[in-house]
Amino acid sequence: xxxxxxxxxxxxxxxxxxxxxxxxxxxxxxxxxxxxxxxxxxxxxxxxxxxxxxxxxxxxxxxxxxxxxxxxxxxxxxxxxxxxxxxxxxxxxxxxxxxxxxxxxxxxxxxxxxxxxxxxxxxxxxxxxxxxxxxxxxxxxxxxxxxxxxxxxxxxxxxxxxxxxxxxxxxxxxxxxxxxxxxxxxxxxxxxxxxxxxxxxxxxxxxxxxxxxxxxxxxxxxxxxxxxxxxxxxxxxxxxxxxxxxxxxxxxxxxxxxxxxxxxxxxxxxxxxxxxxxxxxxxxxxxxxxxxxxxxxxxxx
Numbered sequence: 001x002x003x004x005x006x007x008x009x010x011x012x013x014x015x016x017x018x019x020x021x022x023x024x025x026x027x028x029x030x031x032x033x034x035x036x037x038x039x040x041x042x043x044x045x046x047x048x049x050x051x052x053x054x055x056x057x058x059x060x061x062x063x064x065x066x067x068x069x070x071x072x073x074x075x076x077x078x079x080x081x082x083x084x085x086x087x088x089x090x091x092x093x094x095x096x097x098x099x100x101x102x103x104x105x106x107x108x109x110x111x112x113x114x115x116x117x118x119x120x121x122x123x124x125x126x127x128x129x130x131x132x133x134x135x136x137x138x139x140x141x142x143x144x145x146x147x148x149x150x151x152x153x154x155x156x157x158x159x160x161x162x163x164x165x166x167x168x169x170x171x172x173x174x175x176x177x178x179x180x181x182x183x184x185x186x187x188x189x190x191x192x193x194x195x196x197x198x199x200x201x202x203x204x205x206x207x208x209x210x211x212x213x214x215x216x217x218x219x220x221x222x223x224x225x226x227x228x229x230x231x232x233x234x235x236x237x238x239x240x241x242x243x244x245x246x247x248x249x250x251x252x253x254x255x256x257x258x259x260x261x262x263x264x265x266x267x268x269x270x271x272x273x274x275x276x277x278x279x280x281x282x283x284x285x286x287x288x289x290x291x292x293x294x295x296x297x298x299x300x301x
Contacts, residue, residue, distance in 0.1 A: 016067060017072070017142050076276055092123065101149055102247075103227055145277070147272040150270075166246045171243055173235050195233045195237075196242060197229075206265055227243055
């Protein structure tokens, strides 16, 4: 294999991380034709197609899978070796950051993150993707820069930092009969019709555990994947949505809400990243922005 300069190595890293020419072009802020030509050069150097057609998409070859991890490490090491923190120009930084978060986190934090990024690093881009199954692989491979949300312990490989606390509340439309009750009691809550949010379609959770302690249970009429969907349903029906208060604060301004008539465990909203990014100055900028936003009085009280 011929020697490969750093620019081609960075391009290969983007291709392996994104799995498509279009995605890699967006990540590096290049045109798709330019990225295609770069891919052709890399293929000739490596002597492998790297990606082959499968239906309407592309899948990596075994050689591409083998290269993904070492190439990612080489690019990160090269970036950290060539740049000193005191010489790092944040304002001129060109980087596409990928944040995995649910819709509540995006609605609450994205405008604040984008505003701060536009001031500090106007040439960078923040890309938000939906939360699916939380996994270490996406963080390890650099396909995700930050994971934000209620993040379970992913093991010693992943660094997790708490941002703020949240709690469940009951949300419903103004026409709901519960509107006439200044304070909910457990029986009224249990007897209401309910919509819940679960990415895995689970029908029970901490609220049902607390109801069971009082000899009560509720019937779940609907389960959705997002807070916005649950609120849409609650606006159009008499279903009650039990949702995080802070994460939905800007999404439910036209609706009624009440404190739950029992205690539920508070939720810790965190952000998580792979330790390989600890020394990445650009990544430090993103982490600092997110953390400082969430340490303001509006989030901590």
